[in-house]
Amino acid sequence: MFIELTDHLRCPVDHEESYLVLLPERMQERSVREGRLGCPACGRTYEVTTGILDLGGEVPDPPPSTLLEPEPLAALVGLSGPGGYLVLVGRPAARWPEVADLTPGVGLVAVNPGPDVADVPGISVVRSGMLPLKSRSMRGVVLGSPYGGEPRWVAEAARVVLPGLRVAGEGRVPDTGVIELMATAGGVWVGTPRR
Numbered sequence: 001m002f003i004e005l006t007d008h009l010r011c012p013v014d015h016e017e018s019y020l021v022l023l024p025e026r027m028q029e030r031s032v033r034e035g036r037l038g039c040p041a042c043g044r045t046y047e048v049t050t051g052i053l054d055l056g057g058e059v060p061d062p063p064p065s066t067l068l069e070p071e072p073l074a075a076l077v078g079l080s081g082p083g084g085y086l087v088l089v090g091r092p093a094a095r096w097p098e099v100a101d102l103t104p105g106v107g108l109v110a111v112n113p114g115p116d117v118a119d120v121p122g123i124s125v126v127r128s129g130m131l132p133l134k135s136r137s138m139r140g141v142v143l144g145s146p147y148g149g150e151p152r153w154v155a156e157a158a159r160v161v162l163p164g165l166r167v168a169g170e171g172r173v174p175d176t177g178v179i180e181l182m183a184t185a186g187g188v189w190v191g192t193p194r195r
């Protein structure tokens with residue numbers, strides 16, 4: 001996990017949004033390899049093991065493939081210019097090096113990417129039953145299947161993305177009270193949070 005991502009994390013427990021405090025045990029340059037994150041609000045701690053932050057919760061197995069391949073994914077989220085973070089949830093994170101080439105200077109966060117994606121420089125891997133990120137902090141969120149069709153995950157994505165920026169998903173078209181749709185086609189949708 002990239003150490004600077006710590007500033008954007010929140011406790012996954014359903015209490016008032018709280019930051020997490022990092023207690024690193026082993027660092028490799030700017031990557032936390034082993035350590036713990038503690039929540040000052042509820043006192044829970046979460047482990048970082050081989051660079052992967054595990055916040056617990058139910059995590060579905062990712063399907064074998066995704067419609068959100070690197071090029072369409074990058075076109076849908078439409079980031080221009082470096083800075084900030086793009087969140088890839090589920091299978092779309094498997095091809096993150098290609099996404100990185102298409103979005104230079106943007107940090108990548110993989111949430112529940114499956115066992116094939118290791119935490120290495122260029123990608124921060126998180127395992128969690130929700131998006132453990134601060135509200136209005138991310139430049140884009142991509143929800144692979146089944147997340148893109150689940151209202152709870154769509155609401156989470158809408159919560160964490162910065163105002164006016166985009167959420168793209170694979171699955172059933174979301175409630176337009178949550179996402180203001182820009183386009184839908186072939187099982188994929190994109191829009192901005194309605195606030």
Ligand SMILES: [Zn+2]
Binds near residue numbers: 012041
């Ligand atoms: Zn907490």
